[in-house]
Amino acid sequence: GAGVSQSPSNKVTEKGKDVELRCDPISGHTALYWYRQSLGQGLEFLIYFQGNSAPDKSGLPSDRFSAERTGGSVSTLTIQRTQQEDSAVYLCASSPRQGSYGYTFGSGTRLTVV
Amino acid sequence: EDKVVQSPLSLVVHEGDTVTLNCSYEVTNFRSLLWYKQEKKAPTFLFMLTSSGIEKKSGRLSSILDKKELFSILNITATQTGDSAIYLCAVAFYNTDKLIFGTGTRLQVFP
Numbered sequence: 001g002a003g004v005s006q007s008p009s010n011k012v013t014e015k016g017k018d019v020e021l022r023c024d025p026i027s028g029h030t031a032l033y034w035y036r037q038s039l040g041q042g043l044e045f046l047i048y049f050q051g052n053s054a055p056d057k058s059g060l061p062s063d064r065f066s067a068e069r070t071g072g073s074v075s076t077l078t079i080q081r082t083q084q085e086d087s088a089v090y091l092c093a094s095s096p097r098q099g100s101y102g103y104t105f106g107s108g109t110r111l112t113v114v
Numbered sequence: 115e116d117k118v119v120q121s122p123l124s125l126v127v128h129e130g131d132t133v134t135l136n137c138s139y140e141v142t143n144f145r146s147l148l149w150y151k152q153e154k155k156a157p158t159f160l161f162m163l164t165s166s167g168i169e170k171k172s173g174r175l176s177s178i179l180d181k182k183e184l185f186s187i188l189n190i191t192a193t194q195t196g197d198s199a200i201y202l203c204a205v206a207f208y209n210t211d212k213l214i215f216g217t218g219t220r221l222q223v224f225p
Contacts, residue, residue, distance in 0.1 A: 033211075042218050045215075107155045
């Protein structure tokens with residue numbers, strides 16, 4: 001596609017429910033990144049993919065968080081048993097290859113856990 | 115622990131003013147420093163700096179890196195209301211593809 005597409009754009013969920021956030025990167029971009037941004041904070045790294053592999057998932061805050069990427073394209077970030085502290089904007093970015101930092105970011109998913 | 119610190123946190127200026135945003139870092143395996151502009155949700159890439167002392171310029175924006183003193187500055191001259199945004203600084207590493215971001219500087223430019 002023309003840009004990085006994320007869905008849903010907004011998600012309100014009850015504490016304890018599972019949520020799935022989707023990222024559709026720019027066609028042909030092999031590197032895909034997930035960050036989150038809490039209110040008033042900078043971006044916090046979660047995980048990145050090169051192709052379908054995740055060389056660095058050190059930013060995932062707990063084992064409730066997981067992510068996968070299939071076909072070198074779409075990625076899904078899953079949060080199980082959501083907690084209020086998970087409330088944030090989850091941003092996905094893609095770049096043509098690993099080590100190319102002029103990321104193109106999506107518009108994010110605003111997750112609110114009530 | 116790797117750390118990126120930006121200052122000031124917030125800045126309010128009038129159109130036409132010149133502003134300087136600061137970013138300092140304490141990291142291991144430093145590779146490059148990047149600047150992004152975030153107006154609504156999606157940050158957009160401005161500059162990547164890898165070598166000390168070489169200014170990067172794009173229109174009214176310019177940036178430079180000092181690898182000895184571990185900081186970078188982003189200058190915006192003749193500010194316009196469209197420059198209002200959060201400016202994010204980030205550090206890239208040799209041993210991983212992740213970026214570590216500062217908390218950003220919120221710039222507000224009033225007419």
